Amino acid sequence: MIPNTAGLCARTCPVRWSMSSSPGYPLRPHASRASPLGQALVYMLRRQDGFRLFLDDGCVDIDSNLVENAIRSPAMNRRNALFAGHDEGGRNWARFASLIGSCKMNGVEPYAYLRDLFISLANGHLAKDIDALMPWAHGQRTSAS
Structure with missing residues (x-):
């Protein structure tokens, strides 16, 4: 208990x-x-x-603060995206926000993930193997190397 x-x-x-x-x-x-x-x-x-x-079930919270906190960040991001400067800048910003959110959901440190992602892309990672670059595969990739 x-x-x-x-x-x-x-x-x-x-x-x-x-x-x-x-x-x-x-x-x-x-x-x-x-x-x-x-x-x-x-x-x-x-x-x-x-x-x-x-x-x-003692593991179930009586409130939804975790969910509310998870929702608050995208709501703030929408407001901040108004100041992206250009439509394409806003789309690029949203892509990075999505990647960082996926990292957090999968327990991957965003900075380490982005660093490894850019290194892989600079080393000529093939587009057909894009699934291997996703945040949920990052832990498997780093533990295998």
Whole structure:
């Protein structure tokens, strides 16, 4: 059990069990399905298994901060791309941003990847073998050499 899971369960398990003790709790006694509160409760009740997943699996976060942080960077990049200077400059910038994002997603250090990429291209790497230059293949390539 992850250390924080016990404290989290102590605070949330009573709510969890009261929600599941009777079908439709607390929808029927408190809110009309047509009201905003009723609609929110219907939404929650239909998805309660997913909402409670963090109680059963200590590896699941209760919030989505990791996802939100991953989304924030592309949103900032879109805004910054307005200042690329030229259409082709913006496209090139987007290509590099995509490569760097792929590196991060695959656990590859972006600087090392780009350095190795440019060395391979300068040494005449064949276009037909482009898959070997992708970030997800970088770890395999560096461990093999």
